[in-house]
Amino acid sequence: MVENLIEGRIMDVARIFDEEWSADGRLSETFGVTRDQLIQIVKEVVGARADAVENDPLTAAGQFAYIHGTRNVRALFRTRGWHLDRKDNIELVRHPERGLTISYQSVDLAASVDHSPLAISGKGAGAERAIEEAQLSLFRKEELDRSATPKVGPINTGMWFFCVSVNGDDVRAELSLASGVSGGNFKGFIERIFIVKKGEWERIRLGTHDDSDAVDFEPVVIRKR
16 A cells, blocks of 8 residues: 555656756755766676686675675765665665665666666565565655655755666666666666666776766775684
């Protein structure tokens, strides 16, 4: 029932920010970061995947991507006062004041207006509960009780996912707010902010992309004693 109410409330507010100027504005508004800073995380993910060799387990590239994606998302946002969190065994970083979280996610294809990303590893019951709870907080109780879809301004809460897809030389990324989980995967998105689109990675990889403000955090490295 709650799931159906959420779906009904978000139908008119789903949106995509696919231009650089609009994406940068949206990122600054709610997250306090830039596209270039998130692109640096994508570089770390791609580099980590490349560390997998033939003798590694078959899933090594994906595991390395997840570890370094999560590590660097947290490193970036924790320098801005966000907190490490593990809600329902989901690795997150949480805003210190608002109900706003971000989790890293490897997906089949990101930043395509014709396709909603699907998690490579699927999403379990814990993710389903966490997303439903977080996304329900986007709306006031009286809005859920009304039959009319409310007008929603900038969305500054909820559980967001930094989605990265790597298909050979086709690397893409987006920061997006999922509407929920169905059948073990994302069933849709409320908002999507495109970070790396089709055809942009080659320019970024060759260093012709201006990322002068990208690295302003130190990767968190913890060594066992």
